[in-house]
Amino acid sequence: MKSILITGASSGIGAAVARDFLDAGWQVGLLARRAEALEEVAAGREGAVVLPADVTDPEAVEGAFATFHRAAGRLDVLFNNAGAFGPAATIDEVPVEDWLKVVNVNLTGMFLCARAAFAQMRAQEPQGGRIVNNGSISAYVPRETSVCYTTTKHAITGLTRSLSLDGRGFGIACGQIDLGNAKTELLEGIIESNRAKGQPEPPVMDVAEAVRSVRLMAEMPPEANVQFMTVMATTMPYIGRG
Secondary structure (H helix, E strand, O other), X not given: OOEEEEEOOOOHHHHHHHHHHHHOOOEEEEEEOOHHHHHHHHOOOOOEEEEEOOOOOHHHHHHHHHHHHHHHOOOOEEEEOOOOOOOOOXXXXXXXXXXXXHHHHHHHHHHHHHHHHHHHHHHOOOOOEEEXXXXXXXXXXXXXXXXXXXXXXXXXXXXXXHHHHHOHHHOEEEEEEEEEOEOOHHHHHHHHHHHHOOOOOOOOEOHHHHHHXXXXXXXXXXXXXXXXXEEEOOOOOOOOOO
């Protein structure tokens, strides 16, 4: 049985991806802060390992990965997904504490999880595995008033490239998926905000398309890798925006 650990697995894209992999017969580590929400995702599905942990806590991350290793025996894939948007404001209106919160989740959290996965994939036999980082279209072109989120997602592109190079000698592949307007709870909040401002609703795509894309990346053979994949609502303002 192949294994995958998914961060941010309690809601949104993480939960949808987790359900899909469980239904496909994978052993799935579900990592997020809210144990009850993780239990809901796992309910009625075999192969789930619930791992309540805060991705910004180094000891909690190490403990969660160790627990999953004991349950699954190895780690084939990490979907490094946990993230936060932060305040929608211009930089002078962003409280420093809010900036630090987003950096801790989106950058330090993804670093810690990639670090733990890399170490396990390097040490296991047979050696190797795959890390899929959830970037964003904001890693290339930002939304307005998204300085915290956009800056951290640019950093994830650097993390992806570094891991791809450093993992070559150990059979560890790394790729990045950049999603645009998958209809999750996060996007629903943006839609409601647009409505309140009298602005048009953004184009959206079904979250199932994001799930299908993550699955494609995870199931690539060891000799092949999707380095970067952009999946977005067809008519959203990405090409030529700004």
